Amino acid sequence: MITSSSAKRICVVGAGPGGLTAVKYSLAQGFDVICYEKIQSIGGQWVFTETAGAKCETDVHSSIYEELRTNGPKEIMAYCDFDYPKNIKESFISAAEVLEYHQAYAKHFKLAPHIKLEHEVIRIRPYNGLWEVYVLDKGSNQFHVKEFDFIFVCNGRGVTPNYAHIKDWEKYQGRRMHSHMYRRARDFKDETVLIIGSGYSGMDLGHQIFKYATHICISYHVTPPPPSNFKPNVVLKPAIKYFTANGACFSDGTTQNFSVVIYCTGFNYTAPFLSTDCGVFIDENVVYPLYKHCININQPTMAFVGLHINTFSALLDLTVRFALEYFSKRKTQPNRDDMLQETDAELAERKAKGLRKRLTHEINDLEYNYYEDLANTAGITPIKPAIIKIMLDTMSKFLTEFDTFRETVYEILDDENFVIYPNVSAKEAKDNEV
Template sequence: MKKIPNPRVCIIGAGLAGLTSARYLQDEGISFTVLEGTRYVGGTWRYDPRVGTDENGLPLHTSMYKHLRTNLPKPTMELRGFPVPDDMPSFPSWKIYYKYIQEYVKHFDLARHIKFLHNVILVSRVQNMWKVKYQNVLTGEEFEDEFDFVIVGTGHYSKPNYPTIPNEELFTGTIIHSHDYREPEVYKDRRVLIVGAGPSGMDIAIDVAYHSKALVHSHHSRIKFREVFPKHYIRKPDIEEFNATGVLFKDGTYEDIDDVIYCTGFQYDYPFLDKSCGLDLSPRSVTPLYKYMVNIRQPTMVVMGLTVRACLVVALDAQSRYATALVKGNFTLPPQEEMMEEWNRRAELIRSKGRPLSDIHFLAEKEDDYYADLTEESGIERVPPVMFKIRTVDTQAKLESLYTYRNYAYTVLDNETFVRTLEDKNINRIR
């Protein structure tokens, strides 16, 4: 890919991926536009009590709920070059963290680059240019502009993934997805079924358990939580089928249920990308991508924030810097065949283990190596290894107790070392 003089960049979405990309492109004096369908910054981090659609008839993308606190400690939530406030709690609420995002936008004067209330309808590749069609959501007026690069920053936490369970239509209680979960008080003295044991499943289960009469939790997670749950918590395997008033489980047991919350994850959803973009899009994966982000068939498109099991804010910031270095021409990508070979090797390794292709987005234990790779190739500043170390220790703390892991504070001492404290008592130094 040849260096493009005076490149024009389209950033889709003004969530964290779009905002960090905007900040670094601005630093380099690169021409860009951010297209955002709502009147707000921050994407999923902005709480909205409504569900379904917003005042303009567009789907509400936020999955924030009233009592949400981050599930990673604040050093891993910090955006580079913009320190989190000293008085920010170790695991801040969405409200505190959203204010931090707003201050970030203000500090770097990013709002002037954002076209609010302009929703992207279509992105297509035409004669070596990106044509981006977008619409003013208030007037309906449509526009089309040409760009050299496209950065897709819309995330993947807004289109609910619903399971298909026999006889669900017979059930007379309520069923929602965690995307539409807002507050636990409505479940007071109810028998609530939570389906799924990912981060939101565990968090919402604890949130609801404070109010419900019974908390029935159906999941097949192999994670060994050493949690002592309240007496009205009932662990169940996967669901066999619904009836009018409850659920039969795979082990033959039955529970009466009033309400169901599916915490079954989200689908990758990019309805505005057409076939000319060259990506294979499915609800569970976006492929083929080099370095988890560069569209191999059309490498002037970058899809941000698809990594799973990582410090997402840290990863997004690093990806934004890598994308900026790519746009600026600071480094050259390998030939398409090489990028595809590397991707195929990763995909084949996943298949050989009998795992689904969706695992192609997992970083997990490879997270720190990933940051090292981005630096080695693009020359960006290295994400300190201490970030991965903090996530590793925090993950262990979650296994020990979902009720107490947020009581720890993590203080970074240097790029390799941090201190973890509890109730202001020094516990250990980890190098």
């Protein structure tokens, strides 16, 4: 551990799940830490924000909607050293419960004194071997400039909506929105709805809205189409060829009219506060060049946390611990050329497999042993295999049991093993066995 007299300073950008664990581990290792969060609360994307009155989409901090239940079980959403309360029996829980968990995490590890709310990072740039950070105190409307030895970029992925480029989109005359702005299913009463995208958000919004909408189409572009069960008024359609004034024509040649189009097409990662001389650039959602999707190869005193698509708290925890092994100099970084060569080799491998560039930071454990590699490279405790197994089981159930997979209850028995119950009642019956 670093002694107080030699403590280095770490700036953490964002007090969401990634930022909180960055603050926690940095403090535990003796660093002097300040975390800047631009909104009034910790919790990042789990903080519910209304969309009414927003001048533009990027003014809306969160994509959380009213009836959201997590698409991942709490067993994989917990940090490695802080469990969810035992009184929460379900595995798939509400956004409010996730937010309360992160608030409890911050309280338990006494993080609040190190977090400055309503402080927005405007600019980060390298200066005289340090990082110069320009911060706007939104309460006083005053700017401050601070210097730090290290930077954790933890600003999240879900802020700038991505819109799929579809022919004749400007001809469509109906209501058009991104899932980022969706809040309540009842707002779609008696509407005919086209949802573009069959990922987590697209499938879930269809599941939410069907109770109110007259008809829903979910347009997919994956092959084969997602096998799942749907309500009678929800149908799958292939990719859209072009829009019409009142609807869309699909690649199967059919045309339908819709009163609302919802883009569930993900987000573009942005970090507008990084100066051009920070050593990384962002293109099609790829932050380059990064060692192990984390450390800035050109300026290795900067690390990114939470870039991974479909991330979870145990991975955030692992990423932070990985970076701190190098920040603390317990682990010596490979030289720049070696890190760059490894990174470029991975990118070339992804391209050869036909994987889309914008999904570069998607870690598919069926193809890569990324989690184990991260732990082995830094010599740190890995993620429990049971957590990875639960994650893969959930992904499978999402595709084949979409209407019911959230009723599943998981219980981790040890590092390797877990059990599955079909619902809470089954778990309680097992607990009550004599």
